[in-house]
Every structure is written in C-alpha cells, then in structure tokens.
Amino acid sequence: MTWDDDRTREHVSRVETLLSTLDQLPHEAARTRAAETAEALVDLYGECLARIMERITGHPESTAAELADRLADDELVGHLLLVHDLHPQPVDQRVRRALAEAAAPQGRGGEAPELLGVDGGTARVRLPGTQGGCGSTRAALTAAVEAAVLRLAPEIDRVETVQDAAPQPLITVDALFSGVRRAEVAGTG
Numbered sequence: 001m002t003w004d005d006d007r008t009r010e011h012v013s014r015v016e017t018l019l020s021t022l023d024q025l026p027h028e029a030a031r032t033r034a035a036e037t038a039e040a041l042v043d044l045y046g047e048c049l050a051r052i053m054e055r056i057t058g059h060p061e062s063t064a065a066e067l068a069d070r071l072a073d074d075e076l077v078g079h080l081l082l083v084h085d086l087h088p089q090p091v092d093q094r095v096r097r098a099l100a101e102a103a104a105p106q107g108r109g110g111e112a113p114e115l116l117g118v119d120g121g122t123a124r125v126r127l128p129g130t131q132g133g134c135g136s137t138r139a140a141l142t143a144a145v146e147a148a149v150l151r152l153a154p155e156i157d158r159v160e161t162v163q164d165a166a167p168q169p170l171i172t173v174d175a176l177f178s179g180v181r182r183a184e185v186a187g188t189g
Contacts, residue, residue, distance in 0.1 A: 048080050079154060091153050095123050098148035102141070113145050113161075121157035123149055138163065 003011065019038060025031040055070050055077075062070065068088040072078045081087040095115050103112040116124040125145055127138065146159045 094153045098152040102144040102148040123156050124160045126162045
C-alpha cells in the first residue's frame with residue numbers, strides 16, 4: 001500500500017525533525033553513531049534508487065512484469081524489496097533459481113539439486129548423487145547451493161541438504177559371474 005501525498009509530507013517532516021535533533025542527543029558517541037547510521041541508510045537507498053532508474057531507463061520496452069523481475073534480480077534492490085515485503089517473486093521460485101545457478105558451474109548438466117520444500121526459514125534441498133565422485137564434489141556443491149540460496153533468498157536462515165543414495169547397479173558383478181562360477185565348481189567350465 002502506498003501513502004497518499006499528505007501522509008508522505010507528514011513522514012518527510014517527521015524524518016527531518018528527527019534528523020535535525022540528532023545533535024541534541026546527550027552523548028557524543030550516540031550522536032555520531034546515529035548520524036552515521038542515518039547517512040549510511042540514505043546512501044543505501046540512494047544506490048537502490050539509482051539502480052532502479054538504470055533498469056527502467058535501460059529497458060523502456062519492458063512490460064511491468066519484466067521490469068519487476070529485473071528489479072528483483074538486482075541483489076540490493078531485491079533485498080530492499082524483501083525488507084518492505086514487496087518482492088514480486090515467491091521464495092520457492094528464488095530458491096529454485098539459486099539451485100540452478102549453483103549446479104551450473106559444477107558441470108552437472110541436467111542433474112540439478114531439487115527443492116523439496118521451504119518451511120519457515122529452512123529450505124530442504126535434495127542433492128543429486130555423485131556417481132564416482134569424491135566427497136569434495138559433494139562439499140563443493142553443498143557450499144555452492146547454500147551460498148546461492150542465501151544470496152537470492154536472504155529470508156532463508158538454513159539450507160538442509162539431503163543426499164541421494166548412490167545408484168545401485170542393475171546387475172552386480174557377482175550376479176554376472178555367478179553362472180560361470182557354478183559351472184567351474186561343477187567341473188563344466
């Protein structure tokens with residue numbers, strides 16, 4: 001919900017009053033910290049607005065939905081949209097995109113991690129089996145998944161990974177040679 005002009009003016013006036021009274025705080029350290037915090041927030045929101053304008057003016061042919069996605073894909077803008085509960089992409093969509101991004105540099109081809117679900121601040125992810133791979137392959141994929149999910153869905157506190165069991169062969173080596181061994185034992189081989 002957006003504010004009407006009167007409410008906006010009231011809020012601007014309140015902010016200006018609060019900022020102008022910072023120098024009246026009784027402790028020097030508190031005054032300095034409050035002023036630095038306000039300045040840092042203004043700088044952060046200024047950078048966010050600059051990125052928004054860059055994406056709007058850089059793609060004038062975009063539809064509103066494309067523009068919303070483009071804005072949400074910017075890490076800073078996306079985070080601020082989340083802070084204000086304005087992010088246009090649901091958390092599960094952003095987690096799935098993070099999983100695809102995490103799998104790409106691992107050279108896994110079509111074998112991407114799978115989102116099993118999001119419950120509160122926890123994302124449950126199934127990692128594909130690492131056929132013939134070593135433990136470091138799984139560790140690298142787990143680290144890449146966690147980093148990508150936390151970057152694209154910062155409201156997620158924890159990524160819980162579930163490893164696929166190693167695929168079982170259709171026919172074991174023992175089964176292949178069991179007929180040969182029986183023949184050797186029987187003396188026909």
